[in-house]
Amino acid sequence: MSADAPTFAEVYPGHPEPQFEPLEFIRLPPGETLARAEAFYHEMNARRTTRHFNCDPVPQEVIEWAVQTAGTAPSGAHRQPWRFVAVQDPALKARLREAVEAEEYKTYTGRMPGEWRAALAPLGTDYVKAHLTDAPWVIVVFREKYGLDADGKRTKNYYTVESASIAVGLLIAALHHAGLVTLTHTPNPMGFLSELLGRPKNEEALMVLPVGYPAPDATVPRLARKPLKQIFQVDLGESSAGPVEP
């Protein structure tokens, strides 16, 4: 660092010095690192978005561990701008389904543009959302657009969509690891979810995830995942001929 680098007090005038602690870290032998990376890929590659659930119960504790895992996500300025509302009450799930289907009906029978329709055709989804009442749990993830201090004054949050979406990724991985299935569902629009679930104005619903076990006759669309070479580049890539056409 150069001699004239600004001090903490100069960069953050009036703020207390941050507190640090030693990082807890166990360095693994390289062979074990590789084996774990590969094994985790195989585990995650077996995950599929599932749209057919049965109603077998899942203990709340399992959901709580998965949500705690989601809560380990990194977040912009460590604001942790997420809230997970886990719905299991059958009457509340029924109201949720009714409200979602009312919006989805309008989307599927009218307002969905042709390009979106073409993208969804291979998945064959429709406005009927039986998973919202079949699955024992429906987790509605809210992002906290801004914070509220003790006096109700707004405090700024940072990268809330990115942060909450990373948390959802961890949630999905945790649920899969626990032997459950889920569906990443984005009803559109979903503003009504705040009121239905009694959430404050500074939060906005981001995703809806039914969680449980698959129905015995569950099917999934036949899909291929992009191979590594299509999603990965090291440095400037193999060719020095310049950027490849997308």
Ligand SMILES: Cc1cc2nc3c(=O)[nH]c(=O)nc-3n(C[C@H](O)[C@H](O)[C@H](O)COP(=O)(O)O)c2cc1C
């Ligand atoms: C942000 C996001 C929104 C999604 N929204 C919906 C949705 O509203 N309804 C649905 O049936 N699937 C939805 N999906 C699931 C995708 O269709 C699914 O992940 C994709 O087809 C790949 O299938 P896979 O998850 O089994 O690999 C969504 C996924 C993501 C990541």
